Amino acid sequence: MRQFVVKIPEGLAPEQAAPLLCVGVTVYCPLSHFGLKKSRLRGSILGLGGFEHMGVLIAKAMGHHVTVISSSEKKREESMNVLGADKYFVISETVEMQAATNSLDYLIDTVSIPHPMDDYISMLKLDGNLICWVSSRPLCNSSLLYSWRKTITGTFIGCMKEIEELLEFCNEKGVKSSIEVVKMEYINTAMERLANNDVRYRFVVDVAASQT
């Protein structure tokens, strides 16, 4: 029985398949599970790192309108011009935040420190989902949930079936994530750079091309 083997579709480069097996499926799983694969939805992703960059690419490939919400201006150019996000705003821009009230079908929150969620919940539409990943201790005002039937939920990585679907999906849509392919000899430097947050956005180790 084949339990932990997936077929890489023809046309998908192995180095592109690699990050889909982890960060890719982690984003794909909630979108698929909560019925958010439909086109024309409006979604938002909080922050922009390795996980979030994949989130923007996958959500755009699904045909969503994607807003990146960040703590600074730093990632605006990249979000809009490289990843193809539709909108970008900084958390401190209260006017922008208020203008987004009741506008989103979902918001993906990967911030790993406890933080108030009321502002993000307010941005969700009726029946909207706030999808948490690694977010410890959601803090929120429950009246924001019941009056608009909103949900705070979460998923963890994903299953084999979703990985297979995602590989097919990314191959079909031509989703290409930002990766840096390195050889095994480079691994110590890569680990140091990883610790310094100095990679856009994932290292992929090319084992076949490495010295033995």
Ligand SMILES: *[C@@H]1O[C@H](CO)[C@@H](O)[C@H](O)[C@H]1NC(C)=O
């Ligand atoms: C919770 O939200 C409701 C509706 O916006 C508001 O009336 C109430 O004062 C809030 N409660 C707290 C504790 O902030």
